[in-house]
Amino acid sequence: MIAFFIKRLVTALLVVLTVSAMTFSMTFLTGDPAIAVAGENATQADIVRIREYYGYDRPIPVQFMSWLGRAAQGDFGQSLYLNQPVSIEIFARLKTTMTLGLSALIFALVLAIPLGVVAAIRPNSLLDRFALTVAVVGQAMPSFWFALTMMLWFGINWRILPVSGTDTWAHFVMPSIALGYFITPGVMRLTRAGMLEVLRSDYIRTARAKGASGFSILFKHALRNAIIPVVSLAAVQFGFMLGGSIVIETIFAVNGLGFLAWESIQRADLPMMQAIVLVLSVFYIMLTFLADVLNAWLDPRIRIS
């Protein structure tokens, strides 16, 4: 287990290094970064001064190492637009995004996994059809439309939930459902497919021959084996929700990272963009790593070769 853990950790760190190199190279996407920073009406002297000030005149590997060193300490430089350190803004927004992402993930898993299990017990039954309907609707319905509909009923007509902002937990209910519902179908169908396959397997028959109860067969013997691919999917989906929730964040005025990324692209705020890409990538890698570790715990064949 420890060897497996270290191996995965080293791999993850190597991926982080690769991603950071790619992120760093964003600086040079538009050619000379000094010209881009200086703006249209700058003189040659301005450009030279900016180049020296930001250190763009040093060799690229040296620039990369110093950028990476500072990034590792949480220093991503100054925002070109906000005139404050990038990190302050990012960490403020990250908290909101994490809250939203986590609650959306929990909503999705709590809905999707039991639905998938129930659907697999009796394939093609009424319950299975119901679960399938939930999945198809989730897949087909645009999330902005679903969000607006919820807002209309729960926020405006019935006045149960606040429609925008991030002040209390109640503010997160609707955005979490809107965001989480979007990933429910995939998780549900993967759980169902996995359960269907596992329930047909020989060791489930062994468990029944032992006299194990239906509950124990479903949750102890079957789900643990069926859930393994779901863990990997959920990790990827969670990463997606952290970065790709721009639509939901905009509708509910949740000032998260996704929204900040969209703003920064508009403002051509390069250091901010770099930092967001790097932070989200590192999150993605961490999630994948955690999913691997969780799967190794679930499946001894992975951890003991």
Next chain:
Amino acid sequence: MADPVLSIRNLTVGLPVKLDRKNAVTGISFDVRPREILCVVGESGSGKSITSLATMGLLSPGLKVTSGSIDFDGRDVLKLSNKERNAMRGDQMAMIFQEPMTALNPAYTVGAQIEEVFRIHRNLSAADRRAEVMRLLEEVRLPDPKRLYDAFPHQLSGGQRQRIMIAMALALDPKLLIADEPTTALDVTTQAQILVLLKQLNERHDAGIMFITHDFGVVAEIADRVVVMRHGEIVEQGTADEVLNNPQHPYTRALIDAVPRPMTEETTPEANENPVVIDVQGLNKTFTTSTGMFKPSRTVTAVNNVSFQVKRGETLGIVGESGSGKTTLVRCLMRLIEPDSGAINISGVDFAAKSRSELRSHRKDIQIVFQDPYGSLNPRRTIGSQLIQGAINFGIPRKEAWDRVYKLLDIVRMPHDSVNRFPSQFSGGQRQRLCIARALVVQPKVLIADEAVSALDVSIQREVLHLLNDIRDRLGLTVIFITHDLRVAAQICNEVLVMQYGSVVERGGVSQIFNAPSHDYTKALLSAQPGQNWDMPVFDEGDTLAKI
């Protein structure tokens, strides 16, 4: 005589519609008494497994008991509620299955899985449960129970896993133990050990054992009484002595007739003046598996300095248990995997030295038939398109290729209209004939049969073996026949190589191997054959199975 622990009366299990017969099992009646081993024998599709699953209440949802009763310990199990049945299963009646590799849950330690039986049915402290599991692990003769307790199924061999299953089944001293082909998936030496273990346990426990098998050798080894089933009906039942030595029903006689005979007569192989077709010299293959970044990698020698020659028109048998390297040897021979060193000369072409692209035009010279006739045909393409494919690949014009296909269908005795049908419309034996035809369509010089009859019933096995011999003689083929079963090798081979741990431990003519084995491993393999003390009666009714 003790009262039966299990009485099945007029049991009928219906099949879902659209199948070739109405019932899986029709009106069968038999008893299992305490301390006896009752063998239920039959070929695939005879309904023997369905009977055992119905007794356990484990029938798949499509199958329903339509009439009859299964009285166990004074109660009709068919009338029990789910809860009552769960309380009974694993406690008073237990079951061992055919496939030990998949019968255990991969996510839990084997100790925990045995312990679960106590957890479900008894109120014991954790320490007592553990002690009971240790006692069981010792009873089924597993080495080092303390370490095995915490092992996961994938770390154990097939034989060890089957012992775990037996321990689990015996945990609460059940009154009835059902064993559904428990040794079929095991090597012959492991099978012998498991059979000995079951016999010993039978002496110590009161359980009646219902032992399902297709192998009359196994029946002769352990049965007290025998039930013979065919097409869902019982054709004959009686004591082991009656059924084995004086069978009344023609089907039983035909089944016993189809059992491969042990070699007794001395035959000297005829001198073969034909040229050598396969010449293998000093073939080696090792596999290196890395177990982690910080551990040294493990090296397994799968093929160790193997040399042999086969002349045209001969059949060479390669016999060995799982892991002996016989399949790796053949894969190297075909260059499906790369050998580490050695020379392979097949009818004058140096297979080992050629590059992959040079080899392509020679690949047709050596063709293979695999073990599983169900998995080796594409279910979504017609037989015709699968048969013709090989010939087309090697540039034969379409018309000529079809001519070849029809000729081959005659040779393997399949009707010409097979070409328009799909694999699912054929039985296992028919599919294996089609696989043979597919291999022959490119007119190979060498045909390899990799456990090609192992998945077939004995009666069909015999037909396919005859067919292979017939084809070899008619087409002048050279055949390599891989098998784990010495009895089968004896029926078809001229010469036999016995492999163990990647090396050839013995080589010789069939009668020499059988009557005067020199290596200890060959002797062990021979003595592990089930049913040695049974003097098989000879009925000489020809291919009666085909007629009845």
